[in-house]
Amino acid sequence: MSLKYSKQRQAIWDFIEHRTDHPTADTVYSNVRKNMPNISLGTVYRNLVLLKDTGRLKALDVGDGVVHFDPCITPHDHFVCRCCGRIIDLPDTGTQEAVLGVQAATGGRVDERRSYYYGLCGSCVENRGLMN
Amino acid sequence: MSLKYSKQRQAIWDFIEHRTDHPTADTVYSNVRKNMPNISLGTVYRNLVLLKDTGRLKALDVGDGVVHFDPCITPHDHFVCRCCGRIIDLPDTGTQEAVLGVQAATGGRVDERRSYYYGLCGSCVENRGLMN
């Protein structure tokens, strides 16, 4: 899989590189479009998949029907707020023992673990009842 | 949310109740249809959501673009095979401490945790290179 440079991909990367809010393809699209008005949505999708397939991004499926992307590729977990939908980075809560246990139990091989914690985030707890 | 009996919902439940393979709406549809040929796909979706919203099913988003349903509602984790796509039940690998830690770190409230282990399942490890 040999990639060639493109300013579109660069712009996508520049946008997402330091984000911690796990944007969707559409969010990336509408933001990148501010500086590059005729980039196409297909290009955004294509490049996000490409960046994922080359290990620069991770995709998150939290259950809201949209794929979110995460430029932080070191192992960590996520908190998903059921109220505001925010996805917040957490430290890695997994253990090596659990992985080994899973492998022993299934006879398979684990190469990744993803954990999602669902609930109300800090600010939604504070505002409980005031907003939704 | 008051439910009325329907033989369609009953048939859907009868099909999925003891399944451990986490079928999708479409799988439920094509199976229930064998005995109830003119049940509609919309009815299947509506009832799966209803069963989920009333706590009889859980939905799984493993990243394959389709929602899977799980009739086992006690806390447990899942193994997702990257090769054959199978989703295999695992024991709960989470800890109370991790949940408390997440709550402390975020100031939020956790009501659920979902962990997915990805890799090759036992039989795909055995057949590595022979099938895909």
Add this chain to the structure above:
DNA sequence: ATAATTATGATAATAGTTACTGTTTTCGAA
């Protein structure tokens, strides 16, 4: 039995994503 409520089948609509196509850009080699 009746009326209110809920569910249904059939179908249309939506949303997110992927595929196609003809043109443009990139980049290694001549």
Add this chain to the structure above:
DNA sequence: TTCGAAAACAGTAACTATTATCATAATTAT
């Protein structure tokens, strides 16, 4: 520095999973 193959692009069509609509039918409380 040009040339040509490979890769990427914009624009758009197509696809898939899911949800919404609506007129009719089944269920259930009175």
